[in-house]
Amino acid sequence: MKEPKSGCPINLGLEVFGDRWTLLILRDIMFADRRSFRDIQASEESISAKTLTDRITMLLAEEILVRSADPAHSQRSILKLTRKGIDLLPLLVDIAVWSLLYKAVDPGLADIAHAARADREGFIRAETKRLLDRDL
Known part of the structure; x- marks a missing residue:
């Protein structure tokens, strides 16, 4: 991992998840149960294979995700959140609520x-428990 630009807590976080794709990948893993490379790549935002590979590699190096064998498919792996990854849940929730208040959100995608x-x-508590039970 490269040297951070500064020790500012906001900068340090943004250096991990401040690009266009990282939080969308985490969204897919957390809320859409997309846990394989192919499933995440099928998201409507159309992430390229190279970008997805780069971001997953970074999330693995940051220990936000871990990779494990898929019990249903011997040649495929699945991505799981670590506790560090699950702790990003409130951030994604707050972005979703902010967008609901200030942007033209698709009603079909606004349940969360x-x-x-x-x-x-209550939502964060229930979702954290669900993710802990699923991934840890």
Whole structure:
């Protein structure tokens, strides 16, 4: 990993997840249960294979994700969140709620934002438990 530009806590976080794709990859793993390279690449935002490879490599190096064998398919691996990755859940929730309040959100994609807006702490608690049970 490269040397950070500064020790500012916001800068340090943005150097990990401040690009266009990283939080979308985490969104897919957290909320859409897309856990293989192919499943994530099929997202509607159309991430390129090279960019997806680069971001997954970085997330593995940062220990936000781990790779494990897929029990359903011997030649495929699945991506799992670490505790460090699960701890990014509130960030994604807050972005979703902010977007719900200030952007033209597709109503068909707004369930998570509505649920989080109605009861942020309860939503985060329930989702954290679900992700811990699934991935750890």
